[in-house]
Amino acid sequence: METLKGALFAIALCGLLGATAGAEERGRRAHGGPGEPARLEGPASDLRQEIQCLNLINALNLTSEQVKKILAVADRRDEIQRQAGARIKGAEEELEALLSKLRIVLEKQTEIPDDLADRVRRVEHRAMRVREEAETELAQTGQELDTILTEGQRAVMESFKPCLIPPRDLRDPVRAGQASDSPIGETALRQVREMSESEFDRQANAIAERGLIRVTEMGKYSDEEKAKERSRLVAVMRKARAMSDVEFEVNKAALAKEFQPTNKVEDLRKQMEVARTGVGPSKAARFLLSPAGVSVLRKRARQTASAARPATARD
Amino acid sequence: MISRREFLREMMVQGASVASAALLYDAIRRALPREALAKGRLLPPIEAEYYSKEQGGAVTCGLCPRRETLAEGESGFCKSRKNIGGKLMTYASGQPCVINVDPVGKNPLGHVLPESSVFCIAHAGCNMFCKYCQNWPFSQKSPMETDNLEFREADAFQLAEAKKIPALTFTYTEGSSHIEFNKRLAHSAHRQGFRAFLCTNGYVRKEPLVDFLEAIDAVTVTIKGFTNAFYKEYTGVRDFKPVLDACKTIKEAGKWIEIATLLVPGVNDGEKEVRDIAAWIAESLGSDTPWHLERFAPQFQLANLPTTPVKTLERAREIGAQKGLKYVYLSNLAPHEGNHTYCPKCRQPVIKRLGFKLLSNSLRDGRCPHCRTKIPGIWS
Numbered sequence: 001m002e003t004l005k006g007a008l009f010a011i012a013l014c015g016l017l018g019a020t021a022g023a024e025e026r027g028r029r030a031h032g033g034p035g036e037p038a039r040l041e042g043p044a045s046d047l048r049q050e051i052q053c054l055n056l057i058n059a060l061n062l063t064s065e066q067v068k069k070i071l072a073v074a075d076r077r078d079e080i081q082r083q084a085g086a087r088i089k090g091a092e093e094e095l096e097a098l099l100s101k102l103r104i105v106l107e108k109q110t111e112i113p114d115d116l117a118d119r120v121r122r123v124e125h126r127a128m129r130v131r132e133e134a135e136t137e138l139a140q141t142g143q144e145l146d147t148i149l150t151e152g153q154r155a156v157m158e159s160f161k162p163c164l165i166p167p168r169d170l171r172d173p174v175r176a177g178q179a180s181d182s183p184i185g186e187t188a189l190r191q192v193r194e195m196s197e198s199e200f201d202r203q204a205n206a207i208a209e210r211g212l213i214r215v216t217e218m219g220k221y222s223d224e225e226k227a228k229e230r231s232r233l234v235a236v237m238r239k240a241r242a243m244s245d246v247e248f249e250v251n252k253a254a255l256a257k258e259f260q261p262t263n264k265v266e267d268l269r270k271q272m273e274v275a276r277t278g279v280g281p282s283k284a285a286r287f288l289l290s291p292a293g294v295s296v297l298r299k300r301a302r303q304t305a306s307a308a309r310p311a312t313a314r315d
Numbered sequence: 316m317i318s319r320r321e322f323l324r325e326m327m328v329q330g331a332s333v334a335s336a337a338l339l340y341d342a343i344r345r346a347l348p349r350e351a352l353a354k355g356r357l358l359p360p361i362e363a364e365y366y367s368k369e370q371g372g373a374v375t376c377g378l379c380p381r382r383e384t385l386a387e388g389e390s391g392f393c394k395s396r397k398n399i400g401g402k403l404m405t406y407a408s409g410q411p412c413v414i415n416v417d418p419v420g421k422n423p424l425g426h427v428l429p430e431s432s433v434f435c436i437a438h439a440g441c442n443m444f445c446k447y448c449q450n451w452p453f454s455q456k457s458p459m460e461t462d463n464l465e466f467r468e469a470d471a472f473q474l475a476e477a478k479k480i481p482a483l484t485f486t487y488t489e490g491s492s493h494i495e496f497n498k499r500l501a502h503s504a505h506r507q508g509f510r511a512f513l514c515t516n517g518y519v520r521k522e523p524l525v526d527f528l529e530a531i532d533a534v535t536v537t538i539k540g541f542t543n544a545f546y547k548e549y550t551g552v553r554d555f556k557p558v559l560d561a562c563k564t565i566k567e568a569g570k571w572i573e574i575a576t577l578l579v580p581g582v583n584d585g586e587k588e589v590r591d592i593a594a595w596i597a598e599s600l601g602s603d604t605p606w607h608l609e610r611f612a613p614q615f616q617l618a619n620l621p622t623t624p625v626k627t628l629e630r631a632r633e634i635g636a637q638k639g640l641k642y643v644y645l646s647n648l649a650p651h652e653g654n655h656t657y658c659p660k661c662r663q664p665v666i667k668r669l670g671f672k673l674l675s676n677s678l679r680d681g682r683c684p685h686c687r688t689k690i691p692g693i694w695s
Contacts, residue, residue, distance in 0.1 A: 061625070061651055152650025152669040174671070176423045176575065176609050176646045177514060177537075179413045179437060179450040179487035245356075245464040249414035250434070250474045 049292035052162035056287055057296055059160065060153045064304045067297050069148045074294045077141050084134035091127040098123060142282030142289070149284060157284050185256030189240040193248065200241065208233035211261050221264060229262055356463040360404035363396055364495055365523045372401040378494060379442045379519050380557040392551075393492040394457035395440030407438035407493030410463035412453050414471075420671035422484055422514050423575055423607045425644055425656060426692025427533045429666055429676050433512065434475050437487035438496065439463075443516050444551035445539070446616040447579055454488040468500065472507050482510035482532070491519040494527055501530035510693075516550075517558035524564055533571040533693060535607075536562050540576075540583040541591040549582065559595065566600050571693055574600070575607040575646070578623045578631060589631045593638035602639040603691045608632060610647035628653070646670075658683035658690065665690060 062070070098120050105112050146154060192200070192207075208230040212221075221229070236258045240248060248255075287293050365377040375384045376391055383391050385398040395407045415435045419428055439461040441454035448454050453461060475483070483504050485497045490513050501511035510532045517536040519527075528534075538558060539550055546555040565572045574596055578584040596604050608631050610623045628645050632653055635643035645653030649670030656666035663685045667674040677684045681694040 061648070150650060150652070151667055151674050152654065155669045155672070155674060156650055174421070175449060175612060176421055176607065176671070177449070177486060178421070179415070179453055244467065244470055246414060246466060246470040247474060249464065250416050250478065253416070 046292070048164065049290065050296060051164055053287055053290065053293040053296045055163065056157075056160050057293070057300065059156055060149070062153070062300075064301070066148055067301050067304070070145060070288055071294065071297055071301060073141050073144055073148070074289050074297070077138055077289055080134055080137045080141070084130055087130045088127055091123055091130065095120070095123045095127060138285075139282070142285030145284045145288060146282060154284070157287075160283070160287075162287070183253075183256055185259045186252045189237070189248075189252065189255055189259060192237045193241050193243075195241075200237070204234045204237055205230060207237070225264075233259065233261065356410050356465050357406070357459060358408050358410050360397065360399065360406045361408040361495060363403040363405040365520070366403040368401060372398070374398045374401065374403040376403055377520060378492070378523050380554070381442060382520075390457065391442075392444075393440045393442040393489065394455070395438060395492055405493065405495055406458040407440060407496050408458075409466055409496055410438070410458060411436045411466055412439045412456075412458065412461040412463050413437040413450075413487050414464055414466070416478070416480060417484075418671040418673070419482070419484075419512075420668060420673070422486060422512060422535050422573075423609075423644070423646055423671070424512060424533055424535055424573055425605050425607065425642065425666075426573065426690070426694075427512070427571060428481060428510075428693060428695070429668075429673050431481050432478075434471060434480050434483040435486050436466075436471075436483060436500075437485065437490070438493040439488060440492050441489040441516070442492050442518055443489065446549050447577070447611060447614045447620075449612070449614050450487045451615045468503060472504070472509065475509060480509075482512055484512040484514060486512075486514035489516055489518075491515050491524065491527060494519075494523055498527050498530055501527070505530055515561070517561035518552060519561055520557070521560065521564055524561055525568065528565060528568045528570055531570060533573070534565050535573050535575055536565065537575045537577070538562070538592055538596075541588050541595070545583055545588075549579075559599070562600060572600060573605040573607065575609055577609040577611050578627060579611045579617065580621055580623050580627065582617075582620070584623060584627050584631070586630070586634065589634050590638065593635045593640055593643075597639045602641050604640065605642040605644065605692075606635055606640050607644045607646045608635070608653075610645070612647065625651075656690065658686060658688050660688040661686040 098116065101116060102112065102120060105116065149157065195203070211233060212226060212229060236255060240255055240259075243251065288297065363376070363378070367375050367377065369375055369384060372387045373384050375382060376396055378396070379393070381392055385391060385396075385403070387398050387401065390397040396403055396405045398404075413436070416432050417435050419431045419433050422433070437450075437453060439453050439456045439458045441448075444455065445451075471483075474480075483500070485493070485501075490497050497513075504511045511530055512533045512535075513527070513531050514535045515537070517538070536558070540546060540555070543554055546552045552558075562572065562574070574592075576583075576592055578589075593606065596606055608628055610625075610628055611617075611620070612622055613620055625648065628648060632643045632645060641659040642656060643653070644656075645651050647670075648654075649668075654668040654670060655664040656668075657663065658665050661683060663683065665678050665683050666676050678690060678694060681692065682689050
């Protein structure tokens with residue numbers, strides 16, 4: 001029941017979009033630039049990011065020493081970005097002047113002079129090189145972060161998915177000797193097994209259809225893809241029904257995974273990230289060194305420091 | 316650096332998966348007729364062992380130190396044994412209420428086949444009443460009250476073989492309370508080349524325990540506290556000495572033994588009690604005996620208590636080491652260095668874990684790969 005409540009709460013949160021009316025700041029965030037879709041960030045956006053980082057940092061069980069080291073890396077990153085920013089500024093100012101000249105030429109629809117084209121390319125290239133050098137240095141700090149974390153913590157990082165309400169295995173880890181944590185998929189399949197044949201035949205497609213609703217809202221599925229996914233989910237249910245009790249109990253975890261509707265958007269996004277970066281950037285750096293992550297870590301360091309202070313006479 | 320938009324997008328995409336599962340579950344619930352939601356498989360009871368008949372149709376159960384005398388129609392404290400017609404009968408006769416495949420570390424067993432999963436099985440019922448029992452929907456019920464599973468031994472062993480599961484474990488509830496079925500199944504497992512493990516509260520008399528141990532390879536005993544006052548208040552047992560005696564019996568029988576203690580804040584987590592348990596393990600079972608210190612989560616009748624602080628667990632682990640115990644683990648807390656196995660000589664980690672999940676095992680023939688110190692356990 002708790003699992004269902006948690007899941008439904010997550011649905012409600014995921015369905016909420018930030019408010020766009022109200023304060024001027026909110027209004028600015030709500031509307032993108034020309035040709036851009038309206039932004040969906042609201043006033044709770046910063047809080048969302050902080051909570052997601054809190055969930056991760058709570059799950060990692062970082063020592064105070066690790067927190068110090070990570071913050072030192074964050075400070076180094078800030079310095080790299082500051083220095084890179086200063087170098088880029090010079091190039092950008094020069095580029096701005098050149099691009100203004102280029103704009104005039106294009107508005108007049110005349111030939112672009114060779115030396116202007118050449119200078120634009122050179123300055124643009126210089127700015128890009130500064131960015132690339134900075135990104136390489138920043139990537140190295142990301143790898144440094146991976147050496148601060150233990151193997152166990154890196155394993156937690158790998159499986160971490162940002163959410164407001166952390167999944168069961170982070171919030172309430174499976175415990176030694178625990179009989180049942182009943183993930184929602186396993187419970188659902190157990191119920192499917194209880195249905196009479198006629199009831200199942202009537203309901204199977206409708207059940208699969210409802211499961212697809214949320215996922216298909218997050219991706220453009222063709223009718224053919226929807227039909228294929230629906231059939232697949234019904235086939236999983238039939239497979240679960242055909243098993244003996246022992247067979248089901250032994251295979252339930254794998255079946256529950258199979259019973260998850262395919263999230264097309266998430267799958268494609270992961271493929272894109274690997275294609276774009278080769279390996280993907282350091283996940284630890286993405287979260288722990290984000291502004292929200294650093295903010296949480298600094299508060300944590302302060303809390304640890306004040307807890308370690310010796311008691312005064314007044315205490 | 317991840318932008319706000321990326322964070323928000325990520326959250327919505329992940330949320331879609333959770334939402335889909337919830338909608339599926341909701342649709343299924345609504346499709347079910349009410350009567351389908353209650354299920355129970357109940358086989359007829361079988362005659363129990365370890366009892367004597369008394370005058371007037373009463374019976375005295377000799378399985379656990381309670382040695383209850385039951386009048387006709389009366390059930391034992393364990394809820395699975397009952398006097399029917401002047402005979403002690405057990406309902407734990409082949410309809411388990413839980414079957415799972417778990418990593419062996421979840422038993423917990425840290426020095427036994429670390430790369431394995433085990434076939435876990437439990438009938439309803441237990442001869443203790445632990446106020447913080449995490450499996451109370453099964454342990455504090457009779458097999459007549461739980462939704463039970465149809466169990467076919469041949470199916471179970473066939474599946475275990477297919478999935479390369481090397482052992483079965485009697486766990487979650489009190490395996491010794493269901494000794495008739497479990498003993499038979501354990502012997503059957505041995506005949507078919509599987510191992511059998513037992514997780515027990517240790518509250519069992521010597522004769523049945525010795526019988527049971529013939530078919531058991533490794534045992535986890537939960538030493539829940541170290542005072543009669545604790546046991547009486549929190550488990551319903553007046554005298555915990557039989558638990559310690561059971562540990563010695565297991566050791567004398569040459570079976571592999573590991574000890575688990577759940578540290579409950581403000582209840583049994585005081586330094587003196589922890590020291591007493593550690594000292595007893597080291598003296599009576601040996602310093603090579605693994606000790607699992609488990610973090611408590613609010614549960615059952617102690618839902619008002621907080622989770623065990625990390626510092627309490629870490630301090631208890633230090634105390635265990637000070638008392639000479641070489642292998643002290645922290646359970647239900649991960650990631651933590653207390654999840655790993657360290658060579659007692661060179662202190663290098665030889666088995667690394669994330670909770671119950673094995674990350675790496677560098678033992679070679681049961682020895683530390685760095686200094687070749689033998690690490691005790693069942694490694695193959």
